[in-house]
Amino acid sequence: MTDQNTFMETVNSVAEIIRTSEIPLSREEIISYFADMKLDDNQKEMVLEYLLNPQTESEVDLLEEENCGELQKEEDSTQSAVFKMYLEELSYLPVYSRAEEGKLYEALLDGDDSVIKKLSDCWLKKVLSIAKKYVEPKVNVEDLIQEGNMALFLTLKKLCGCKEKVDVKGILEESIESGMMSYASEINGERELENAILGKVSLVQQAKKLLTEENGQEPTIKELADYTKMQMEELNDLMDMIKTADA
Numbered sequence: 001m002t003d004q005n006t007f008m009e010t011v012n013s014v015a016e017i018i019r020t021s022e023i024p025l026s027r028e029e030i031i032s033y034f035a036d037m038k039l040d041d042n043q044k045e046m047v048l049e050y051l052l053n054p055q056t057e058s059e060v061d062l063l064e065e066e067n068c069g070e071l072q073k074e075e076d077s078t079q080s081a082v083f084k085m086y087l088e089e090l091s092y093l094p095v096y097s098r099a100e101e102g103k104l105y106e107a108l109l110d111g112d113d114s115v116i117k118k119l120s121d122c123w124l125k126k127v128l129s130i131a132k133k134y135v136e137p138k139v140n141v142e143d144l145i146q147e148g149n150m151a152l153f154l155t156l157k158k159l160c161g162c163k164e165k166v167d168v169k170g171i172l173e174e175s176i177e178s179g180m181m182s183y184a185s186e187i188n189g190e191r192e193l194e195n196a197i198l199g200k201v202s203l204v205q206q207a208k209k210l211l212t213e214e215n216g217q218e219p220t221i222k223e224l225a226d227y228t229k230m231q232m233e234e235l236n237d238l239m240d241m242i243k244t245a246d247a
Contacts, residue, residue: 007037007086008082008086008142008145008146008149010033010034010037011047011050011051011082012146013033014030014033014051015051017033018030018051018052027048027052030047030048030051030052031044031047031048034047043085046081046082046084046085047081047082047085049081050080050081050082080142082142083141083142086142087128090124090125090128093121093122093124093125094118094121094122095122096118096122101119101122101169104118104119104122105119105168105169108156108159108160108168109159109160109161109162109163109164109165109166109168110161110163111160111161111163112160113160113161116153116156116157116160119156120149120152120153120156123152123172123176124149124152126173126176127145127148127149127152127176128145130148130173130176130177130180131144131145131148131180133177134180134181134184136184139183139184139187139188140187143183144180144183144184147179147180147182147183148176148179148180150179151175151176151178151179151180152172152175152176154175155171155172155175155176156172159171197238197241200230200234200238201238201241201242203228204224204228204230204235204238204239204242205242207219207224207227207228208224210227211223211224211227221235221236221239224239
C-alpha cells in the first residue's frame with residue numbers, strides 16, 4: 001500500500017466528500033479514490049466499513065517494546081477498521097539498530113535526502129508511542145497521529161543538509177510532541193468555546209421563557225440583557241444563532 005500519510009489524508013478527504021455530498025456515493029465511487037493504492041479486497045472492505053459507518057472517537061493505548069518498538073493495545077481499546085489497518089501496515093516496516101539509525105542521521109545531516117523516507121518509516125512507530133501521552137476523549141487519536149507524522153516529515157526535510165552536529169533524535173521528538181500538543185490544545189480550545197456558547201444560548205432561552213411567562217409577552221433585547229447581564233451586542237449574536245437553529 002502507499003505511504004501511511006497519503007493513505008490517511010485520502011481517507012479523511014473522502015470522508016469529507018461523503019459528509020458534504022448531496023448524493024450518496026456508491027461503494028465503487030468511494031473505492032475509486034484509492035485506485036492508485038494497492039489495496040487488497042480485505043483492506044477495501046475495511047475502508048468501506050470505516051467510511052460508510054464512521055466512528056466518532058478512537059481510543060488506544062500504544063506501547064513500544066524496547067527491542068523493536070512492537071505496538072500493543074489494551075483489550076478494551078476501540079479502534080476504527082482503517083486505524084487497525086494502519087497499525088498492521090506499520091508492522092511490516094523495517095527496524096534499524098541504534099548504530100544503523102545513527103548512520104542514517106549522519107547521512108541526513110550531510111544532505112542525503114534519500115534517507116528521509118527510511119527515517120520517516122523508522123519513526124512512524126515512535127510517533128504512535130508518543131501519541132499515547134496525549135490521547136483523551138476530546139482528541140481524535142488518528143488526527144493526533146497525523147499531526148505527529150506531518151511534524152516528523154517537515155522536520156526531517158528541514159534537517160536534511162544542515163551540516164551541523166545536532167541531536168537529530170531529540171529534535172524529532174520535540175517537534176512531534178510540539179505538533180501533537182498544538183493540535184490537542186486547539187481542539188480542546190474549540191470544544192471549550194463551543195460549550196461556553198451553548199451554555200449562553202441555553203441561558204438566553206431560559207431567560208426568554210421565564211420573562212415571557214412573567215410579563216405575558218416576549219421580552220425585548222434590553223430586558224434580556226438586563227436579566228442575563230450580557231452585553232447587547234453579544235446577546236444580538238446569540239439571538240441570531242437561536243433564530244438560525246430554529247429556522
